[in-house]
Amino acid sequence: xxxxxxxxxxxVAKMFMFTTIVLGIVGMTIGVILxxxxxxxxxxxxxxxxxxxxxxxxxxxxxxxxxxxxGFTLSGIFATWYYVGQRVLKVSMAESKFLMLIxxxxxxxxxxxxxxxxxxxxxxxxxxKEYAEFEWPIDIAIVVVWVLWGxxxxxxxxxxxxxxxxxSVWYYIATFLGIAMLYLFNNMEIPTMLATSPAGETGIGxxxxxxxxxxxxxxxxxxxxxxxxxxAFGFTxxxxxxxxxxxxxxxxxxxxxxxxxxxxxxGLMFVYLWAGGHHLLYSTVPDWMQTMGSVFSVILILPSWxxxxxxxxxxxxxxxxxxxxxxxxxxxxxxxxxxxSTLEGPIQAIKSVNAIAHFTxxxxxxxxxxxxxxxxxxxxxxxxxxxxxxxxxxxYSKGLMAAQFWIQTLGIVLYFTSMWIAGITQGxxxxxxxxxxxxxxxxMDTVDVLHPxxxxxxxxxxxxxxxxxxxxxxxxxxxxxxxxxxxxxxxASPMGA
Amino acid sequence: MxxxxxxxxxxxxxxxxxxxxxxxxxxxIPNFAQASRPVIGTKPISLLxxxxxxxxxxxxxxxxxxxxxxxxxxxxDRYGHYSLSGEYAYDRPFLWGSxxxxxxxxxxxxxxxxxxHENHMKDPKSVMPSSIMPxxxxxxxxxxxxxxxxxxxxTNAQFFGVPYNKPVPMxxxxxxxxxxxxxxxxxxxxxxxxxxxxxxxxxxxxxKDAVAAGKIPEIVALIAYLNSxx
Numbered sequence: 236x237x238x239x240x241x242x243x244x245x246x247v248a249k250m251f252m253f254t255t256i257v258l259g260i261v262g263m264t265i266g267v268i269l270x271x272x273x274x275x276x277x278x279x280x281x282x283x284x285x286x287x288x289x290x291x292x293x294x295x296x297x298x299x300x301x302x303x304x305x306g307f308t309l310s311g312i313f314a315t316w317y318y319v320g321q322r323v324l325k326v327s328m329a330e331s332k333f334l335m336l337i338x339x340x341x342x343x344x345x346x347x348x349x350x351x352x353x354x355x356x357x358x359x360x361x362x363x364k365e366y367a368e369f370e371w372p373i374d375i376a377i378v379v380v381w382v383l384w385g386x387x388x389x390x391x392x393x394x395x396x397x398x399x400x401x402x403s404v405w406y407y408i409a410t411f412l413g414i415a416m417l418y419l420f421n422n423m424e425i426p427t428m429l430a431t432s433p434a435g436e437t438g439i440g441x442x443x444x445x446x447x448x449x450x451x452x453x454x455x456x457x458x459x460x461x462x463x464x465x466x467a468f469g470f471t472x473x474x475x476x477x478x479x480x481x482x483x484x485x486x487x488x489x490x491x492x493x494x495x496x497x498x499x500x501x502g503l504m505f506v507y508l509w510a511g512g513h514h515l516l517y518s519t520v521p522d523w524m525q526t527m528g529s530v531f532s533v534i535l536i537l538p539s540w541x542x543x544x545x546x547x548x549x550x551x552x553x554x555x556x557x558x559x560x561x562x563x564x565x566x567x568x569x570x571x572x573x574x575x576s577t578l579e580g581p582i583q584a585i586k587s588v589n590a591i592a593h594f595t596x597x598x599x600x601x602x603x604x605x606x607x608x609x610x611x612x613x614x615x616x617x618x619x620x621x622x623x624x625x626x627x628x629x630x631y632s633k634g635l636m637a638a639q640f641w642i643q644t645l646g647i648v649l650y651f652t653s654m655w656i657a658g659i660t661q662g663x664x665x666x667x668x669x670x671x672x673x674x675x676x677x678x679m680d681t682v683d684v685l686h687p688x689x690x691x692x693x694x695x696x697x698x699x700x701x702x703x704x705x706x707x708x709x710x711x712x713x714x715x716x717x718x719x720x721x722x723x724x725x726x727a728s729p730m731g732a
Numbered sequence: 733m734x735x736x737x738x739x740x741x742x743x744x745x746x747x748x749x750x751x752x753x754x755x756x757x758x759x760x761i762p763n764f765a766q767a768s769r770p771v772i773g774t775k776p777i778s779l780l781x782x783x784x785x786x787x788x789x790x791x792x793x794x795x796x797x798x799x800x801x802x803x804x805x806x807x808x809d810r811y812g813h814y815s816l817s818g819e820y821a822y823d824r825p826f827l828w829g830s831x832x833x834x835x836x837x838x839x840x841x842x843x844x845x846x847x848x849h850e851n852h853m854k855d856p857k858s859v860m861p862s863s864i865m866p867x868x869x870x871x872x873x874x875x876x877x878x879x880x881x882x883x884x885x886x887t888n889a890q891f892f893g894v895p896y897n898k899p900v901p902m903x904x905x906x907x908x909x910x911x912x913x914x915x916x917x918x919x920x921x922x923x924x925x926x927x928x929x930x931x932x933x934x935x936x937x938x939x940k941d942a943v944a945a946g947k948i949p950e951i952v953a954l955i956a957y958l959n960s961x962x
Binding site: 272273276278279280284287288291292293294296297359360361362363364365392393398399400408409412413416420425427428430431432433434436439440441444446447449450452453454455456458459460497501504505507508509511512514517518519520521524527559574590593594595596598599609665666667668673676678679682683690 | 734735736738739741744745748749751752753754755756759760763764789791792793794795796798800802803804805806807809810815816817819820821822823824825826827828829830831832834835860862863864865866867868869870877879880881882883884886887890891892913914915916918919931958
């Protein structure tokens, strides 16, 4: 066994790769349907008016966000953890029956949770809190899934051979802790069946129904502390974990600066949590808190750009790889979108800009250039890197991958440009007054003017989805149609073929 | 120190947790002491209105409509007085929303009527020709969940001290008491009484018949809730 590379066990990683792709398709397809529902309202009754309750915008919208956040992204995080974790800690899951069991349990309970979420959201069972819509029974299941993942993370760390924790592991640990804290506090709720009527009746009403422990302004404060930082610990931190592992591996380049990675990690941890208040500018939360949210959002540029610059400089002297390899293209563009998004966010958090941007489609655009460009591209890149190693086969088609890259990039550009224009137009029209001080436009005027941009956004989303299907096909073909290699490709790049 | 932390995962995790928890402690805790005092004129929500609020949430109306009027001239011109923290003192959960695909609804009860809502929910284009809102015809047949609304009221009163059955000060100096039922049977009777007042102004014969037969369609509860937003 000496001098032979470890044989890593990818059973659980493969399971989560599968859900990443399936739930990605589900979440993005619903997203495209929603985009067209806004542009062409008749799409709401696409399956006939009898089923309108289940196909209409209001039911599908939380399904879309939750499927993409907790289906696609979270699966991608888990899939990469079960791959990266073993490799950077130099220990195989096959060495521990316990961790293997935890991993599988983690996966299956996660699947049950996903099924419960889909059923409950279609049924209209929701707490209304964005990205935390689930009622208490599902919340409890989610906490159990999360604890299982925690056992897996710290268990693997516990039996590691590598003394020092690689940067990616820092970020996975932070993901685990951050989401745990946010989710628990935001979902504090009391099941209404616990109440007793003066006549002594108990267990009244729907057993799964609950109400928030917090009221009004406090509830909003906790919700956006959660909502903003769910972005931090779901869309930023774990994706940084991925790029810190996959970009150096794929490009054969060492990370540009260890010190910069330290600075940006601890900086991100400290600054991010302050920024949630920028969702509540001009609301009824205290002024000082709004200002803190604004100021810290701008400071947040530093650690965010720190990681992104560290990644881009990792390619120093090797930029020809960007031209040669579509996989490197995905990762470099992901970093670029990360920089773009983390500049755009702070701009929107400036009070005077927020006065126009808040409640408009510009915010939707911001979320999507981040998620499609940064999160989506990085998870796609990670799976492309993993697939040949996990399935012990060469990647099916590099040409298809390159085509996917360009189609999806075009999709993202259409998406965010249309939403920028729509959002700023909307914000300006809402506030416009005529020469006598009366409102210049009715609300309906603003709805009318957005139609072409909504249609364009639908097209952009559709292109991204088409690209995602190409991705799914490429991975499927990699899995199934090429001859199996003798053992895992140790050093070969998937681009080597 | 950082090198040492990287070799000691437990302390590393503790370090991360302390650093991320810090902001929450500073920003959230002080507000909990003072933000929930109701402004004068804020009263608990009635049973039918509560059932309507549940319908509003069930259909994620908050995905497209805000209930938060910002202190800008354009907004106060369009929607009415800007929102005050104390107005939300009994709102569990808050329903501010984050996107205005449609207009703000915080004071919609001041400028829309029962008839308008009825038409709008059945076919939005009948009152707003270029509306992109879908219709909600199933609300005219689905029954509102009065049991759960009653349980919610009880929870609000028992766990959070929402003043049901107690005098609440109003803007004109008078006081109002929002009654809460003593039993489930009484709750249904009260909700039906409230529903009858709404359906008196509605056109849909099936809804009128349902209420006459003792059932309460979701639309009736939703309109009660929307009318209460003032």
